[in-house]
Amino acid sequence: MLSLSFKDGMVWLEGGAESSFVNKYFRRNPLGKWIAPAYLYQEILSCGKTKGIQIEDNAGKFFSSGELTHRETLDPFDFQKEAIEAWEKADRRGIIVLPTGAGKSFLTRLMIARLAVEETKSSALIVVPTRVLLYQWHSQLQTAFAEDVGIIGDDIFDLKPLTVTTYTSARIHMNSVGNKWKLVVFDEVHQKISEGNSSKAAVFCIAPYRLGITATPSHRTLPLLEKLIGQKVYEKSTDELIEKQVLSVYKTVHMRLTPSKEEVAAFYRLKEPMETVWQRAKEAHRVQDNKWLVRERAYYPDQVALAQRSMLHAYRYWQSLPSRLTRLEEILMKHPNDRILIFTESRATAYEISKRFLIPAITADIDSDERAFYLRAFSRGECRALVTAKALEEGIDLPEANIAVMLAGRKRKKFENISYIQRRGRVLRKRKGKEAIVYEIAFAQPKKKKGESD
Secondary structure, three states: OOOEEOOEEEEEOOOOOOOOOHHHOOOOOOOOOOEEEEHHHHHHEEEEHHOOOOOOOOOOOOOOOOOOOOOOOOOOHHHHHHHHHHHHOOOOOEEEEEEOOOOHHHHHHHHHHHHHHHHOOOOOEEOOOOOHHHHHHHHHHHHOOOOEEEEOOOEEEEEOOOOEEHHHHHHHHHHHHHOOEEEEEOOOOHHHHOHHHHHHHHHHOOOOOEEEEEEOOOOOHHHHHHHHOOOOOEEHHHHHHHHOEEEHHHEEEEEEOOOOOOHHHHHHHHHHHHHHHHHHHOOOOOOOOOOHHHHHHHHHHHHHHHHHHHHHHHHHHHHHOHHHHHHHHHHHHHHOOOOOOEEEEOOOHHHHHHHOOOOOOOOOOHHHHHHHHHHHHHHOOOOOEEEOOOOOOOOOOOOOOEEEEEEEEEOOOOOOOHHHHHHHHOOOOOOOOEEEEHHHHHOOOOOOOOOOOO
């Protein structure tokens, strides 16, 4: 009889010999042992059963969640029921695409509850992108099930049948704990799993049931996600859910501003050291490709370091132009009674706005207690605006917000990218009588002078 075990993020086969079944899934390691990536665990068992091969399973050491009682009184929308049914028909593997504000976390809790009823030994691990979401999911799960929920991350290593972790912690620990949960949910999966180390969270776990949830699927990573998590099983657009009155109606106000001559001149003064380095390299015929600066560092390390700092200062200046902040001030004055989220392209700009307008800045630099304090104050109406660079883009539940201001670093050919969709979604969560407004304040980047470097 063949026997499976789990070790180091791999499924190990004992008692195996050369055969079409073994060669399909396993390879020999340097010690001559048959091993396979852990994510193939369920496929190996299914294939063995189909072929009539007896396999003793010592790999799955799943937590038992007992009988979970779902305590939330909200009724699911029809589209949430349809999504769950589609996922179950796909053997409980797959990706669900729903816009921000559509209740993906509530849908996940419904899946966990349903799975616990149908399989009493079910257990679940939720993998999230940020520490903010780590604690948000933890709180929501504890409230929904009145159960102790584990945490892996933020210097905590507490394993429970229901556990939340970050992608960073999952990549570190999944090779040793990847056989503990039957269901693994990958939140905001669109940009957190790709080739290389980022895929370890999915590759090193054996979970037979897998769910990826996202508002912004990436066509570039979709083939890998289909292999590790499953096919896209359900999708609804923002417009469809606005029509169903699930999301708030919104309007977009575009502000394409032209910087003053003084601001453009200041930008070029700041980047002059880079222009000097580039002109010297060009005259010496050392500019053949986009790696010229790396080669130039070998000749003039101090000047190149100064030039790189000058470019950083120039673009930071460009992201917080005085005229753009004046326009932001006009928006703040226009909406004195609204809840406003301001998104910038850098933390430096977020802090500049925070200092100028006395608005709390939510960034990766602040600790969880300070972040929670600001978010609670915003929800209660004790502060009417927050500014952030990236920290509030994904998954944060702020239904009170109805104004989003996007300070883009430069005018883009296609403004509605993943970041834009995530940011817009922060103000689309439904609330009675709410109409959201999305302001886009973008500047065209200064045109390059003839013969100028990139």
